[in-house]
Amino acid sequence: MSQLLPVFPLPNLILYPGSLVPLHLFEPRYRKMMEDMLAADQSELIAGTLLPGWEEDYFESPALFPVAGVGKIQQVRQDEAGNFNLILCGMHRMQIVSEPERDDTVTPYRKVMVEKLEEEEVASAEALDEAEGLLLALQALAGSSANHAVGKTINYLADVLLVQLPLGMQEKLDLFAVVDARARARAVLKAWADLQRGELPPPAASGPGFSPDRN
Known part of the structure; x- marks a missing residue:
């Protein structure tokens, strides 16, 4: 079933299920978005990834990448300047199917029609080889701080490793779009192995960095 949800687009954000992302909204259009969401008691927001x-x-x-994470607002606070600080908790993957036209004088922010991408949860005990490989890679990258991931699902482990790999954004997005958890885990582990062997080129530059005066 399709849903129409507001979208907060960024060029370097992947919101995966279970992640917690702090956001600072200060552009007038996104302040209006939060005001509308609060007035409607709406808490779900699409974190869209901008393409090069x-x-x-x-x-x-x-343009937005067609697969995005939907998040639930866990905390929100408005400061004295009228800006919003919030914590967004990733819920699941969504397919962006369309973006309706809008009247900027009424809705200056974007909304998209999305459909949930159903993903089966795979326990680590059901995929021991993948779980061991993902945990070893995370420990190599993050040391003891990766211990929190022990016992998590393959879905979660693959996503956590994916966002930490030094890959180009397009490569990360292509892997993020793989809905089957086992297939995604194997693809992420292959990317990790290729990096270890030096078989992947360095991430391609995606143009100027994200300007701090945009959110």
């Missing part, structure tokens, strides 16, 4: 070339029309509607 977004800088050219950032203030319009630059």
Whole structure:
């Protein structure tokens, strides 16, 4: 079933299920988005990823990657300047199916029609080889701080490793879009092995860095 949800687009964010992401909203259009969401008692928000070339029309509607994470707002606070600070908790993957036209004078922020991508949860005990490989890779990257991931699902482990790998954003997004958890885990582990062997090129530059005056 399709849903129409507001979208907060960024060029370097992947919101995976179980992740907690702090966001600071200060552009007028996104402040209006939060005001509308609070007034409607709405707590779900799409974290869209902007595709390369977004800088050219950032203030319009630059292209979004068609698979995105939907998050539930866990905390929200408005400061004295009217800006919003919030914590977004990733819930599941969504397919962006369309973006309706809007009246900027009424809704200056973007909304998208999305459909949930059903994903079966795979316990670590059901995929021991993948679980061991993912945990070893996480420990190599993060040391003892990776111990919190012991016992987590393959779905979660693959996503955590994916976002930490030094890959280009497009490569990360392509892996994020793999809905089958086992297949995603194997693909992420292959990318990790290729990096270890030096078989992957360094991440391609995606243009100017994300400007701090945009959110």
